[in-house]
Amino acid sequence: MKKNMKLFKNRTIQAILLVLAGLFVGWIIFGTSEVPSSSKAEHNHIADAKKQLWTCSMHPQIRKEEPGKCPICGMDLIPLRSGGGSSDIPEGAMQMSEEATALANIQTSVVNRKNPVKEMLLYGVIAPDERSLQSQAAHVSGRIERLYVDFTGETVQRGQTLASVYSPELFAAQQELLEALKMTPAQPQLVAAARDKLKLWKLTDAQIATIQSRGIVSSTVDIKANTSGIVTAKRVSEGDYVPQGGVLFDVANLSKVWAMFEAYEADLAFLRKGDKLSFTLQAIPGKTFNGIISFIDPILDKTTRTAKIRVEVSNPDLRIKPEMYATAKVNARLQQYNNQIVIPQSAVLWTGKRSIVYVALSDYDTPVYQLREVELGPSLGDSYVVLSGLNDGETIVTNGAFAIDASAQLEGKRSMMNDRSTHVMTGHEGHQMQSAKASSTHAMLGVQGNCNMCKERIEKAALGVKGVSSAMWDATAKKLHLDFNASVTNLPVISKAIAKVGHDTEKDKASQKVYDALPECCKYRTK
Known part of the structure; x- marks a missing residue:
């Protein structure tokens, strides 16, 4: 007993006992008291922040709070990420x-x-000014005795002799003039009539005067050039017989040419007569030509869906030649915008x-x-x-x-693929989706077409059938991917709806009348 009392009198032992007593009293007082509500909220917030979401790698709209199988494809769900971030951001952001x-x-x-300002590129070629084109014709019928211009591309000047023609009719007309001259005192009107007849055959006054002064009849007549320019076509050879009015040469004056560009119908609304443009030529690198739109063709080419845009270009040195490729740039100001x-x-x-x-x-x-x-x-x-x-x-x-x-x-939020946000799925929602999956059928249907207009028309026709939930047409494979409720519709009904708008399917063929009404870019049948 005395020994125990000595132990209690030891100061070290006394300090240890006091600490133990204090801990015991603190546990009695505070151990059973409730945690403050603020601490609880903080604890719950931390717990929520650590909550794990699960999604499907093939169907990211699926959200579940526990692991499992995807209700659409049956794949194992994968962890998405722990929640977190600011809680005050707008919904869907x-x-x-x-x-x-x-x-x-x-x-x-x-x-x-x-x-x-809309910048447009136009492509085209250089063409002769149609107003300067001339056909050099024979004004009398006869045989070509000699050609003084005998190849395409040769330059000719106005009044230059192009060919010599032997004409029995002209020979007789000249004799009539000489005979009339002998009767001038008695019948002066005969001379005037004979001269007029020769003028109708395009003989000049100088040629007629030569016949009168010499009193000699020529068996041939020279064809003179009506204009200066380049011979673009040679239509006869020496020895050929040509009728009256027969064309010998085509001549174009290239001192002024046209730059003919093609504009797609979508761009025509931004082009106006009088707009300025600049263009370059592959054949003349480093030089930019300027011009003004002088004409816009009111009729579109039904095959290319383009209209011709004409620009008049001065060409005094003849450097610009027909059929050269041209690229134009137009800065169209969109005043309506x-x-x-x-x-x-x-x-x-x-x-x-x-x-x-x-x-x-x-x-x-x-x-x-x-x-x-x-x-x-x-x-x-x-x-x-x-x-x-x-x-x-x-x-x-x-x-x-x-x-x-x-x-x-x-994250299942609104996106280009999702028009509305998704949410974490409950077990009941997952069961509903599994039921929907059981009644949904996926199928592929071969459908003919060409372009994006075809794609929109085909998908719209398919989605117009009651029971079809999705439709996507692959233009490369010519296959339409479908999801539909088999209890509401079926593949033959969908096929007929698509054929009705003009597209052949592997089951049905569109009527020729509906097919012919399709735009040219949508025509897929080979002739």
Whole structure:
């Protein structure tokens, strides 16, 4: 007993006992008390932040709170990522870290209003001025005795002798003139009639005077050039017989030529008579020619869907030659779109029916981007006019928009592929989707067509059939991928609906009348 008392009197032992007693009393007082509500909220927030979501690599719209199988394809779900980020960002917006933004090379710019100018490239060739074309014809019938111009491309001058023609009719007419001269005192009107007859055959006054003065009849007559220019076609050879009015040569005056360009029908709305343009020629590198649009063909070529644009060009040194290739640049001012917002082409994502841009939101510590649908006006080459959807001064993503959209798809948010956001699926929703999958049928149907107009027409016809949930036509494989409710419709019904709008399928053939009504670019049948 005394020994125990000595132990308690030891100061070290006393200190240890006091500490143990204090811990025991603290546990009694505070151990059973409730955790403050603020600590609970913080604990719950941390727990929520660590909540793991699961998705399908083939169907990113699937969201589940626990691992399992995808209700659409049956693949194992994969972990998405832990929740987190700012909770005050707008619904559907994408928040990315600074590192992710740098890796995706995301670039932005502030939109503003401009007076848009559409730059167009036109292609064409040089052609002779049709108003300067002349046909050198024989005014009397006869045989070609001699050609003084005997090859295409030779230069001729106005009044130059082109050919010599032997004509029995002209020989007789000259004799009539000489006989009339002998009877001048008695019948002066006969001389005038004989001279007029020779003039009708294009003999000049000098030629007629020579016949009168010499009193000699010539068996041949010279054909003179009506204009100066280049022989573009030689139609006779020596010894040929030509009728009266028969063409010997075609001559073109190339001191003025036409540059004939082709403009697609989509560009015609921006071209006006009187617009200035500049063009270059492959054959004359380094030189730029300027001109004014003098004529726009009112009729389109039904095959190329283009209209001719004419520019008159002076060519005094004859350096510009017909059939040279020309490339023109036109800066068309779109006055009907003045003071409109213009954005770079790289900022736009297309879904077929929607045009999408991503707007960078301010007042956040990390980058936040929100999808915005816009209505586009005409293309300006590397930019677009925006009719609605953006405000002056907003910041948009001009590079890396596709990377943002891909991230939005993986997180089930609104994107170019999803018109509305998805959400975490409950077990009941998963059961409903499995039921829908059981009644949904996927099939492929061979469908003939050519272009994007065909694609839109085919898919619209398929989606117009009740029970069809999706339709996508592959222009390369000529296959239509379909998802439809087999209890509502079937493949033969869909096939007939597509054939009805003019496209042959592997099951049905479109009527010839409907096929003939299709645009030329959609004609797929070989003749």
